[in-house]
Amino acid sequence: MGVPAAATLIFTYGTLKQGFSNHALLQEMMASGDAAFVGAARTLQRLPLVCGPYRVPFLLNLPGRGHRVSGELYAVSPAALARMDELEGIGRGHYERLPIEIETASVEVEAYYAHRSYAEAMWLRSGEEAYNCYTEKAAKGYVKRKDRPQHLTFLDQIRLFLSDSAQPEPLLH
Known part of the structure; x- marks a missing residue:
């Protein structure tokens, strides 16, 4: 199968990767x-890859912190984007x-980063420790969207997670 016309290259690092819960969307596309x-x-x-509420992965736009992150690259059409x-x-x-820089790509690539309004707080909440790859072990305890509290928005869930800053989220190695 060829690359879609007018494609955007997207770097995926979490639940959109093969073997994870949101990959079905990419398979469908x-x-x-x-x-x-x-x-x-x-x-x-080097960028921080951390887990937030419900073990949801977040790539933080804080260059120089964390690790070089492994993931997958997809070409997607405007409709898929x-x-x-x-x-x-x-x-x-x-x-x-x-935009994100990928080691072997000389063309523009984009990625989904945690929103800047909470990225720094997410880094602090992680104990300033990061993953180099979202793996099954890192995802252990991940809660699918449909199984999360429906009376709270995801931003509310993030705010609650960040307000519970007494204990950093454990990094599972």
């Missing part, structure tokens, strides 16, 4: 020709889609 798997990828810069933006809550302040 690949089946319809709106996305194509490009390959494994790793960030050029809109669906990914919706999943990632771009219009609701959950994540921001911004």
Whole structure:
């Protein structure tokens, strides 16, 4: 299957990767020709990859901290990109889609970062420790969206998580 026309390259590092809960969306888009798997990828810069509430992964736009993060690269059509933006809550302040440098890519690539309004607090809440890859072990305890409290918005869940800063979230190695 070829790369969709007018494709945007997206670096995925968490639940959109193969074997994780939101990968079904990418599979559906690949089946319809709106996305194509490009390959494994790793960030050029060190960036923090942390887990927030419900073991949801967040890439923080704090270059020089954390590790070079491993993930997957996908080429997605404009329609697929809109669906990914919706999943990632771009219009609701959950994540921001911004450029990212990938070690083998000489073209523009984007990724979904934790929104800047809480990224620094998320880094502090993690005890300033990060993952280099979101793995099954790191995802242990992940709670799917449908199983989370429905009376709270995701931003409310993030705020509650960050307000409980007495204990840093454990890093599972």
